[in-house]
Amino acid sequence: MTSPTRETTKGGVGDSPLRPDGTLKVRGEFAYSSDLWHEDMLWGATLRSPHPYARIRSVDIGEALKVPGVYAVLTHNDVPGTNLYGLEHPDQPVLAVDVVRYHGESIALVAADHPETARRAIKKIKVDYEVLTPITDAEAAVGPDAPALHNGGNVVRKVHIERGDQHATADVVVSGVYEVGMQDQAFLGPESGLAIPAEDGGVDLYVATQWLHVDQKQICFALDLPTDKVRLTLAGVGGAFGGREDLSIQVHACLLALHTGKPVKMVYNREESFYGHVHRHPAKLYYEHGADRDGTLRYVRCRIYLDGGAYASSTPAVVANAATLGIGPYNVDNVTVDCWGAYTNNPPCGAMRGFGAVQAGFAYESQMDKLAAALGIDPVDVRVRNAMSEGSVMPTGQVVDSAAPVEELLRLVKERPLPPATDGPLDLTAMPGGVSNTTHGEGVVRGVGYAVGIKNICFSEGFDDYSTARLRLQVINGEPAAVIHTAAAEVGQGLVTIQQQIVRTELGIDQVTVHPADTTVGNGGSTSASRQTYVTGGAVKAVCEAVREKLLKLAVARFGEPRSELSAPDVVAVLGDDVIEETVEWRHRPTTALDPDTGQGFAHVQYGFAAHRAVVDVDVDLGLVKVVELACAQDVGKAMNPQAVLGQIHGGSTQGLGLAVMEEIQVSGGKVRNPSFTDYLIPTVLDTPPMPVDVLELADPHAPYGLRGVGEPPTISSTPAVVAAIRAATGLALTRVPVRPEHLTDTQSPSA
Amino acid sequence: MRLNVTVNGEARQADDVWEGESLLYVLRERLGLPGSKNACEQGECGSCTVYLDGTPVCSCLVAAGQAEGCEVRTVEGLAEGDQLDRVQQSFVDAGAVQCGFCTPGLVVAAHDLLKRVPNPSDPEIREALAGNLCRCTGYEKILDAVRLAATR
Ligand code: FES
Ligand code: FES
Numbered sequence: 001m002t003s004p005t006r007e008t009t010k011g012g013v014g015d016s017p018l019r020p021d022g023t024l025k026v027r028g029e030f031a032y033s034s035d036l037w038h039e040d041m042l043w044g045a046t047l048r049s050p051h052p053y054a055r056i057r058s059v060d061i062g063e064a065l066k067v068p069g070v071y072a073v074l075t076h077n078d079v080p081g082t083n084l085y086g087l088e089h090p091d092q093p094v095l096a097v098d099v100v101r102y103h104g105e106s107i108a109l110v111a112a113d114h115p116e117t118a119r120r121a122i123k124k125i126k127v128d129y130e131v132l133t134p135i136t137d138a139e140a141a142v143g144p145d146a147p148a149l150h151n152g153g154n155v156v157r158k159v160h161i162e163r164g165d166q167h168a169t170a171d172v173v174v175s176g177v178y179e180v181g182m183q184d185q186a187f188l189g190p191e192s193g194l195a196i197p198a199e200d201g202g203v204d205l206y207v208a209t210q211w212l213h214v215d216q217k218q219i220c221f222a223l224d225l226p227t228d229k230v231r232l233t234l235a236g237v238g239g240a241f242g243g244r245e246d247l248s249i250q251v252h253a254c255l256l257a258l259h260t261g262k263p264v265k266m267v268y269n270r271e272e273s274f275y276g277h278v279h280r281h282p283a284k285l286y287y288e289h290g291a292d293r294d295g296t297l298r299y300v301r302c303r304i305y306l307d308g309g310a311y312a313s314s315t316p317a318v319v320a321n322a323a324t325l326g327i328g329p330y331n332v333d334n335v336t337v338d339c340w341g342a343y344t345n346n347p348p349c350g351a352m353r354g355f356g357a358v359q360a361g362f363a364y365e366s367q368m369d370k371l372a373a374a375l376g377i378d379p380v381d382v383r384v385r386n387a388m389s390e391g392s393v394m395p396t397g398q399v400v401d402s403a404a405p406v407e408e409l410l411r412l413v414k415e416r417p418l419p420p421a422t423d424g425p426l427d428l429t430a431m432p433g434g435v436s437n438t439t440h441g442e443g444v445v446r447g448v449g450y451a452v453g454i455k456n457i458c459f460s461e462g463f464d465d466y467s468t469a470r471l472r473l474q475v476i477n478g479e480p481a482a483v484i485h486t487a488a489a490e491v492g493q494g495l496v497t498i499q500q501q502i503v504r505t506e507l508g509i510d511q512v513t514v515h516p517a518d519t520t521v522g523n524g525g526s527t528s529a530s531r532q533t534y535v536t537g538g539a540v541k542a543v544c545e546a547v548r549e550k551l552l553k554l555a556v557a558r559f560g561e562p563r564s565e566l567s568a569p570d571v572v573a574v575l576g577d578d579v580i581e582e583t584v585e586w587r588h589r590p591t592t593a594l595d596p597d598t599g600q601g602f603a604h605v606q607y608g609f610a611a612h613r614a615v616v617d618v619d620v621d622l623g624l625v626k627v628v629e630l631a632c633a634q635d636v637g638k639a640m641n642p643q644a645v646l647g648q649i650h651g652g653s654t655q656g657l658g659l660a661v662m663e664e665i666q667v668s669g670g671k672v673r674n675p676s677f678t679d680y681l682i683p684t685v686l687d688t689p690p691m692p693v694d695v696l697e698l699a700d701p702h703a704p705y706g707l708r709g710v711g712e713p714p715t716i717s718s719t720p721a722v723v724a725a726i727r728a729a730t731g732l733a734l735t736r737v738p739v740r741p742e743h744l745t746d747t748q749s750p751s752a
Numbered sequence: 753m754r755l756n757v758t759v760n761g762e763a764r765q766a767d768d769v770w771e772g773e774s775l776l777y778v779l780r781e782r783l784g785l786p787g788s789k790n791a792c793e794q795g796e797c798g799s800c801t802v803y804l805d806g807t808p809v810c811s812c813l814v815a816a817g818q819a820e821g822c823e824v825r826t827v828e829g830l831a832e833g834d835q836l837d838r839v840q841q842s843f844v845d846a847g848a849v850q851c852g853f854c855t856p857g858l859v860v861a862a863h864d865l866l867k868r869v870p871n872p873s874d875p876e877i878r879e880a881l882a883g884n885l886c887r888c889t890g891y892e893k894i895l896d897a898v899r900l901a902a903t904r
Pocket of ligand 2: 188238239492848849850851852853854855885886887888889
């Protein structure tokens with residue numbers, strides 16, 4: 001059941017019109033946050049801690065201040081408001097006071113007339129540290145003996161879910177311990193922005209972010225300024241994937257600008273970017289699945305430890321996701337889940353595409369394969385036997401009240417023809433090891449693996465999740481023209497296109513301009529949780545309806561009779577020289593908190609599902625993997641923009657592939673060892689295989705147009721599918737991602 | 753130092769260039785051409801790719817002084833007025849642009865490939881673009897764009 005729409009509007013919903021920013025982007029003329037420039041501007045730089053945990057005895061800025069070209073050197077003493085920020089709990093100092101809790105924590109700032117001058121001045125700041133022993137293991141951190149890193153201890157959040165018989169038994173039991181390494185969002189556009197001090201004592205900030213209003217709130221808190229003095233405009237965003245949900249340069253650049261009275265630009269380089277944003281939580285997951293001999297699941301019990309690092313960020317919500325989605329898209333009557341988010345001295349972790357569901361997904365899908373192997377059942381069959389469907393009940397007791405085509409998605413990827421074996425003329429790029437010429441096929445074994453995943457869409461657990469849209473309609477050059485204005489962040493996904501499409505469909509007009517996102521309009525909520533097309537899309541639809549209602553009222557006056565539809569010429573006649581402007585706040589249906597004792601509740605608005613089949617070639621002598629094909633099937637409710645849907649599925653699948661075989665921030669003793677694109681590898685075009693996609697459109701009656709959030713589900717099932725394929729090729733257990741060459745050869749066995 | 757360089761057909765001069773500055777920095781911060789991007793500044797991502805005397809290079813790895821007297825062509829110099837180059841148009845049409853941060857570098861790299869190899873095979877396209885990272889698209893639509901451009 002889809003909400004009624006006018007089907008045929010050109011460039012409207014369901015079409016794939018060109019992006020409004022596409023031409024600027026291919027010409028090199030789109031203004032990203034790192035491209036901004038202002039007369040007389042200074043460059044900011046940040047001093048960061050080289051230690052994961054240390055007491056700060058003193059900070060001496062004297063020498064730095066003497067460097068010619070330096071305009072300001074600031075420490076926590078210069079923070080006028082509360083020296084704390086954080087998405088859910090403000091627990092992170094804007095600038096460290098007497099302790100640093102992670103490698104890369106900000107301590108001081110410099111503004112200078114050249115970026116290199118600023119960086120050199122940073123090196124002249126003398127900090128006297130008393131180095132402390134870091135806590136680096138999340139499981140130990142929440143144990144009884146660990147020293148507390150924060151008042152209140154090291155448990156950021158603990159979620160317990162119980163459903164059914166807590167002591168259920170089964171004929172067949174498989175258990176496993178799994179680990180997920182720390183993944184980085186690795187968006188290409190570095191953290192950056194430009195802060196311009198204003199005459200009214202406030203500041204205007206142009207920044208790449210995912211959520212303007214939550215940035216604004218945190219900046220006001222730290223600067224002790226009212227909201228109207230801190231004005232934000234979204235600058236061009238070079239990808240986000242969760243890594244821009246927390247603050248990076250925002251408060252720092254504003255502090256420097258207000259202090260110097262000059263515009264200040266800050267741009268991280270790639271190394272600093274690795275320190276400057278939160279990462280995906282590393283996890284350790286203990287699972288036990290009990291099943292009948294036919295594969296029917298009797299119970300699942302699991303314990304999940306997520307390493308939140310030094311500060312809370314969005315760890316509480318990540319914990320809830322990992323817990324509530326912890327058993328995957330399966331029907332299980334008896335469930336026990338315990339999930340902890342821990343403070344440690346590792347880099348802070350927070351939002352990254354998939355947000356808790358990724359870590360759980362690797363574990364529960366590995367378990368399903370293990371169960372299939374124990375029973376001698378096909379891995380797809382064991383999944384299908386337990387697959388949830390519409391009407392299924394989540395471990396939280398929530399009934400899944402729209403399409404949940406888990407079985408169909410699995411069948412779609414399974415029924416696809418397999419890619420041919422590589423037998424034609426030798427193409428090294430198709431071999432594990434690629435053009436390094438490490439094999440011509442000898443020692444290469446093929447494997448096929450499957451996985452399916454579940455993700456919640458939109459914000460959960462009773463959060464008041466809404467967006468605001470303003471629409472202005474007038475006649476320009478004889479044509480009706482609309483300007484749609486929201487604060488929702490376009491980060492590359494194509495929200496600007498979707499907004500235009502919705503206005504075209506709802507109002508039947510061609511000319512639709514998207515106003516730059518800023519804080520002069522109400523909150524648009526975060527570009528995360530796959531929620532913007534749903535929520536800001538819902539707000540845009542709602543404001544169009546409000547405008548249409550006004551138009552229809554005016555039409556009665558103009559035409560002397562009511563009309564149900566207005567053509568573009570009618571709109572021109574009705575409007576004349578008038579301007580209609582409406583602003584609407586739109587909310588999705590409410591959710592509820594989880595019961596603190598049992599974890600029961602209507603926690604999530606919507607669920608999204610995707611399945612993958614991975615085909616890999618493994619050079620078993622060298623431990624090199626080539627993913628040959630990565631097929632995906634996903635239900636998107638309604639493909640609002642089919643081309644953009646594919647783009648999300650391809651991109652999400654590739655990030656999952658990266659986690660499976662290459663991407664990990666190596667942290668040892670709390671120190672980041674590979675903060676560069678030389679040492680932190682993301683998939684290149686040679687690592688990325690063809691990715692055929694099946695898209696289902698099973699409308700969700702609760703959502704605008706029946707749509708289902710698209711961005712995250714493909715990131716969840718991609719990783720376990722690739723690992724399953726490597727297991728199929730090698731027969732190895734592979735309990736940790738990313739899978740490294742030494743896990744595949746005899747040189748080092750996997751950790752569990 | 754003073755740097756003399758021809759950029760997109762125009763003789764340009766930059767003053768007070770510090771010896772440590774890269775060609776990328778000079779283009780972006782001194783010559784008002786921020787189209788070439790700065791995703792890593794260490795030669796790993798290709799977002800800064802420009803033609804230097806006709807050869808594509810990572811401009812972040814070229815010291816500004818090395819470009820003295822050279823011809824540089826950046827992404828801003830590919831279109832003829834309002835008329836996009838076929839590679840640029842194909843990137844837009846194929847949906848190869850999401851955040852677009854990789855796009856300038858990929859457009860220059862693909863432009864170079866099609867100059868050298870008018871009808872590249874898929875392995876040839878992949879090899880030519882292997883030095884350009886994209887985090888958004890999974891490359892599928894980028895491959896489509898290059899295939900499309902080759903037909904135009
Ligand atoms: S910025 Fe030059 S290669 Fe990345
Ligand atoms: S489109 Fe975002 S990095 Fe390629």
